[in-house]
Amino acid sequence: MEASELIRRVRRVELRARGLSSQIFSGEYHSAFKGRGMAFSENRAYQHGDEIRTIDWNVTARMRSPYVKVFEEERELTAMLLIDVSASGTLGSREKSKRELAAELAAVLAFSAGQNNDKIGALLFSDRVERFIPPKKGRSHILRIVREVIDLEPEGKSTDIRQALEYFGRAMKKRTIAFLISDLQDDGFSDILKRTARKHDLVALQLEDDIERQASRMGWLAASDPETGQVAFIDSSSTRWRKRFEAASRQHQTELVDMMKRSGVDHAVLNTGRPYVQPLMQLFDRRG
Numbered sequence: 025m026e027a028s029e030l031i032r033r034v035r036r037v038e039l040r041a042r043g044l045s046s047q048i049f050s051g052e053y054h055s056a057f058k059g060r061g062m063a064f065s066e067n068r069a070y071q072h073g074d075e076i077r078t079i080d081w082n083v084t085a086r087m088r089s090p091y092v093k094v095f096e097e098e099r100e101l102t103a104m105l106l107i108d109v110s111a112s113g114t115l116g117s118r119e120k121s122k123r124e125l126a127a128e129l130a131a132v133l134a135f136s137a138g139q140n141n142d143k144i145g146a147l148l149f150s151d152r153v154e155r156f157i158p159p160k161k162g163r164s165h166i167l168r169i170v171r172e173v174i175d176l177e178p179e180g181k182s183t184d185i186r187q188a189l190e191y192f193g194r195a196m197k198k199r200t201i202a203f204l205i206s207d208l209q210d211d212g213f214s215d216i217l218k219r220t221a222r223k224h225d226l227v228a229l230q231l232e233d234d235i236e237r238q239a240s241r242m243g244w245l246a247a248s249d250p251e252t253g254q255v256a257f258i259d260s261s262s263t264r265w266r267k268r269f270e271a272a273s274r275q276h277q278t279e280l281v282d283m284m285k286r287s288g289v290d291h292a293v294l295n296t297g298r299p300y301v302q303p304l305m306q307l308f309d310r311r312g
Contacts, residue, residue, distance in 0.1 A: 034171050041131030041170075044301065045139060053136040056311035057101060057201050057225065067091045101142045101201055102159045105130050106188055107173055108206030108231075110150040111181040115207075115233050118297030122231040125296050126205050127173040129229060132304075133203055134166040147195075148172060149188035150180030156195060185213040189220045196224070204228045207236075208280055218287040227307070228284055228291045237273050 045053075067083050070090035078092040107130060113123035120128075134144045138161060145159030146169045155172055157165075185206065192202060193216075202224050220226050277293075284291040292307040294300040 033174055034167060037127055037131050037170055037174070038167060041128060041135050044132050045135035052305060052308040053133075053140060056308040057103075066094050068094055101137075101140075102196070102198070103133070103137045103142055103144050103201040103203070104159065104192065104196060105133060105144070105146040105169065106192060106202055106204045106206075107146060107148050108150070108183060108185075108188075108204075109148045109154055109173065109176055109178045110183040110209075111178075112183065112207055112209050113231075115235070116296045117233050117235040120296050122207055122233060122296055123173070125231055125294060125300070127170055129203075129205055129294065129300065129304075130173050131166065131170045134169055137201075138163070138166060142201075144169070146172065147188060147192055148176060148178075149184070149191075150178040151182040151184040151187070152180045153188060153191045154178045154180070156191070183207075183210045185210045186216050189213065189216045193220060193223065199224055201225045202227070205231065207231045214283050214287065217283065217289060221288045226289050228289050229304075230280070230291065230293045231296065232293055233296045237270065 067080055068091065070079065070084075070092050074092050078094075080091050080093045083091040107126050109123065109126075113126065114121055116122060116124065130146065137144045141161070143159035143161055144166060146155070146157040147153060148155040148157075154176060157169055157172065183206065185204070185208070189204075196202075202220070204226065206228075208228070208230050217226070281291065290307060290311060292303045294303055
């Protein structure tokens with residue numbers, strides 16, 4: 025991609041993301057993702073309604089009037105964006121591709137974290153780890169993450185969520201907020217998902233496109249899998265074929281939802297052709 029086009033796209037994503045994060049998501053993000061605990065802030069004079077257990081008896085004795093301890097949430101956290109950049113991200117039948125949606129989500133979450141003074145990092149993966157960007161603060165750092173998501177040409181084509189979660193677990197020793205941004209087109213990662221969720225605060229943002237759920241009547245088509253390169257000829261006008269396709273899609277989604285519940289992972293589905301504000305807000309509300 026030419027430098028001018030890349031700058032234009034990054035700037036467009038930044039403008040939209042900064043607006044959403046400042047107007048909508050920063051407060052919701054703060055409520056949804058708690059700090060490490062409560063830290064002592066100051067002593068102040070007792071006021072009617074204060075809990076007795078907050079009285080600081082040493083200061084009270086010294087000042088000869090009741091004083092209480094005031095605590096504040098230890099806010100600073102670390103968040104990591106685990107972003108799927110495999111070949112299936114090129115799919116997009118409407119406004120944007122899954123990769124473009126991932127870039128917007130990464131920007132919104134990163135700016136929301138930044139407004140709460142949290143560090144933000146990223147791990148971009150396909151069937152291997154393509155990039156690891158250690159957590160830092162600042163606008164330029166956030167824009168670097170967005171630029172990598174938009175412009176990276178991955179070496180791998182398929183998806184290996186297990187390997188990505190294992191790498192993340194080795195890299196981040198302390199408890200971290202982790203957003204898994206992927207279409208989740210992979211199998212065999214339920215055990216590592218559960219282990220990761222026990223140590224970290226893991227959230228799965230599943231990207232989908234309408235064409236993956238509901239087949240259109242378009243006659244005979246040469247359907248190519250972007251990750252494997254395999255091509256199959258299908259008769260999309262066949263009612264029998266469409267029913268089988270849609271039933272398989274529903275079954276896959278049911279199994280994914282069940283796996284997320286069993287693993288204790290909060291999960292939202294975001295569609296390339298529909299606004300993502302409401303499902304993301306609903307996810308934050310459930311956590312808050």
